[in-house]
Amino acid sequence: MKIEDILSAEELVSLRLRALYAENGYSLYKMSKFEEYDLYASNKDFLESERIITFTDTTGKLMALKPDVTLSIIKNTDLSPGEVKKVYYNENVYRVPKNSPAFREITQTGLECIGRVTPELISEVVRLASQSLSEISGSGVLDVSHYGLIGETLDSVSLSADAKKRIFEALCAKNAHEIKSICEKEGLSASETEKTVALSAIYGPAGEAIPALIKVFGENKNVLELKDLVSYLKKEELTNGVNIDFSVPGNIKYYNGIVFKGYVKGLPNYVLSGGQYDRLLTRLKKNVKAIGFAVYLDALEQLETAGGEG
Amino acid sequence: METLNIALPKGRLGEKVYSMFEKAGFECPSIRETNRKLIFENPEKGVRYFWVKPSDVAIYVERGAADIGVAGKDILLEYSPDVYELLDLKTGKCRMAVAARNGFKDDLRKTLRVATKFSNIALSYYSSKGRDIDIIHLNGSIEIAPILGLSDVIVDIVETGTTLKENDLCVIEEIVPISARFIANKSAFKFKGKQIEALVSSLKALTEEEK
Numbered sequence: 001m002k003i004e005d006i007l008s009a010e011e012l013v014s015l016r017l018r019a020l021y022a023e024n025g026y027s028l029y030k031m032s033k034f035e036e037y038d039l040y041a042s043n044k045d046f047l048e049s050e051r052i053i054t055f056t057d058t059t060g061k062l063m064a065l066k067p068d069v070t071l072s073i074i075k076n077t078d079l080s081p082g083e084v085k086k087v088y089y090n091e092n093v094y095r096v097p098k099n100s101p102a103f104r105e106i107t108q109t110g111l112e113c114i115g116r117v118t119p120e121l122i123s124e125v126v127r128l129a130s131q132s133l134s135e136i137s138g139s140g141v142l143d144v145s146h147y148g149l150i151g152e153t154l155d156s157v158s159l160s161a162d163a164k165k166r167i168f169e170a171l172c173a174k175n176a177h178e179i180k181s182i183c184e185k186e187g188l189s190a191s192e193t194e195k196t197v198a199l200s201a202i203y204g205p206a207g208e209a210i211p212a213l214i215k216v217f218g219e220n221k222n223v224l225e226l227k228d229l230v231s232y233l234k235k236e237e238l239t240n241g242v243n244i245d246f247s248v249p250g251n252i253k254y255y256n257g258i259v260f261k262g263y264v265k266g267l268p269n270y271v272l273s274g275g276q277y278d279r280l281l282t283r284l285k286k287n288v289k290a291i292g293f294a295v296y297l298d299a300l301e302q303l304e305t306a307g308g309e310g
Numbered sequence: 311m312e313t314l315n316i317a318l319p320k321g322r323l324g325e326k327v328y329s330m331f332e333k334a335g336f337e338c339p340s341i342r343e344t345n346r347k348l349i350f351e352n353p354e355k356g357v358r359y360f361w362v363k364p365s366d367v368a369i370y371v372e373r374g375a376a377d378i379g380v381a382g383k384d385i386l387l388e389y390s391p392d393v394y395e396l397l398d399l400k401t402g403k404c405r406m407a408v409a410a411r412n413g414f415k416d417d418l419r420k421t422l423r424v425a426t427k428f429s430n431i432a433l434s435y436y437s438s439k440g441r442d443i444d445i446i447h448l449n450g451s452i453e454i455a456p457i458l459g460l461s462d463v464i465v466d467i468v469e470t471g472t473t474l475k476e477n478d479l480c481v482i483e484e485i486v487p488i489s490a491r492f493i494a495n496k497s498a499f500k501f502k503g504k505q506i507e508a509l510v511s512s513l514k515a516l517t518e519e520e521k
Binding site: 098099139141143173174175177178243247249263264265266267268269270 | 372373374391392393394395396397398420494495496497498499500502
C-alpha cells in the first residue's frame with residue numbers, strides 16, 4: 001500500500017509544506033502544548049479570539065493551551081544583533097473561531113522569520129506563501145496588501161481616529177460606497193476622497209495593479225516595496241495567482257508593511273494568513289523585525305468534501 | 311462559464327431585488343413559475359438562485375454555499391459576517407432607531423432597559439454614548455415590550471412608523487439608515503470575480519438610473 005493511500009489530504013499537504021520550508025533553509029521549531037497564561041493576557045488583541053483554555057499546573061501557575069504559535073516563538077527566540085532566525089512549525093492550537101460557540105483544535109503549519117528581516121527575506125516569505133498555496137491546490141490566489149501604504153494614505157488627510165478605523169473596516173469589506181460616505185462626512189476634498197477610495201478600487205493581478213498604484217500614489221516608498229516584490233515574483237514566474245488587494249484584514253496595531261491572505265478554490269475562507277509584524281515585536285520590547293505566515297490545515301478536510309462547482 | 315450561486319431573501323424585498331437582477335440581464339424565468347421549488351437555474355446566464363430566510367443570507371454567503379447574496383444592512387451590522395459588501399442597492403430603505411412610549415424621558419440615574427432583536431447594534435450604539443443598558447433580547451413583536459413595562463425603549467427597524475404610531479410609540483433617536491446590500495463570499499470573489507463584477511456593474515448602473 002502506498003503512503004498516499006494511508007495519509008489524509010491534510011497530512012500529505014503538511015508533509016509537502018514541511019519539505020518546502022526545510023529545503024528553503026528553515027528549521028523545525030517544536031514547542032510545548034502549554035504556555036503561561038500571562039503571555040496571552042498581555043497581548044489579547046493579537047489573538048484571533050480572546051477566549052483561551054486555562055488550567056493551573058502542579059506548581060500553581062496559571063497555564064494556557066496554546067491559542068497561537070507566533071507569540072511563543074517570539075518569546076523563546078533570543079537573537080544576537082544582525083542575526084536572523086528562520087523557523088517552521090507544525091502545531092495544534094486551541095481557540096474559538098469567529099461566530100462559533102465552541103473551542104476547536106486547529107492544525108497549523110507555518111513559518112516565521114525573526115531578526116534582521118531584509119526586503120529579500122520578505123520577498124522569499126511571500127514566494128513561499130504562494131508556493132504553499134500551490135502545494136494545497138492547483139488554483140490558489142494570494143492577496144497582497146501593504147499596511148504602510150494604507151496607514152500613510154489615511155494619515156495624509158484630516159480624519160478622526162474613529163473615521164480611520166471605520167474606513168479600514170470598510171476597506172476590508174471592499175465597501176467603496178461606505179469609504180466615500182465617511183470621507184465626505186469628514187469634509188475631505190474630492191481629490192482626497194478619490195485617493196482614499198482608490199485603496200478599494202485598485203486591485204487585481206499583481207503585474208496590472210502596480211502601474212495603477214503608481215498613477216494614484218506616485219513612486220513612494222511603500223508602492224516601490226510592492227513593485228520590487230512583484231518584480232521578484234515575476235522573475236520566479238510566480239505572479240500568476242498573486243493579486244494586489246488592500247482588503248486584506250488584520251490588526252493594524254501589530255501588522256505593518258506587507259500583509260497577505262491566501263485562498264484556494266472550493267474553500268469559502270482563507271487558508272493562509274501572514275505578514276510583517278514588526279509592531280508586535282516593538283510592543284514586546286524586542287528591537288527586531290519579523291514576518292511569517294500560517295496555513296490552516298484543518299480547513300483542507302472541507303476541500304476533500306466540497307462538491308458541486310466550488 | 312461557471313454558475314454563480316445567488317442567495318436572495320425570501321419575501322417582498324427578495325422579489326424586488328430579483329426584478330433588479332432580471333433587469334440587469336441575469337434573469338431566470340423559472341423563478342416566476344408557481345411551484346414549491348427552492349432552487350432555480352438558468353444555465354444560459356450562468357445563474358442559480360435560491361430563496362432563504364433574510365437573516366440567513368449572510369451565513370450562506372460567508373460559508374460559501376452562495377457566492378453572492380442580498381442582505382439588509384441591519385443583518386450585516388448585527389452579525390458582522392466576513393463578506394465583501396460590494397454595492398448599496400438603495401432599495402428596502404428604512405432606519406434602525408430607538409423608540410419609546412410617547413412622552414418618555416430617559417432617567418440617566420437608572421440603567422436603561424432596551425428590548426431588541428439587534429443586541430449587538432444596540433450594545434455598540436449605547437456603548438459609544440457611554441450609557442449603561444440592560445439588553446432584553448426578543449425575537450419578535452418588539453413594540454409590545456415598552457407598553458407592558460418589560461423595557462424602557464426598543465431598538466428596531468422603522469419603515470413607515472405606522473406600527474409605532476398605532477401603539478403610542480415614537481422614534482426618539484435614529485441610529486443608522488438601512489438598505490439592501492449586495493454581498494459576496496471573499497473566496498468566490500477571487501475565482502468568479504469577473505462574473506461578480508459584471509453583475510455589480512449592471513446593478514450599479516440600474517441604481518444610478520433610478521436615483
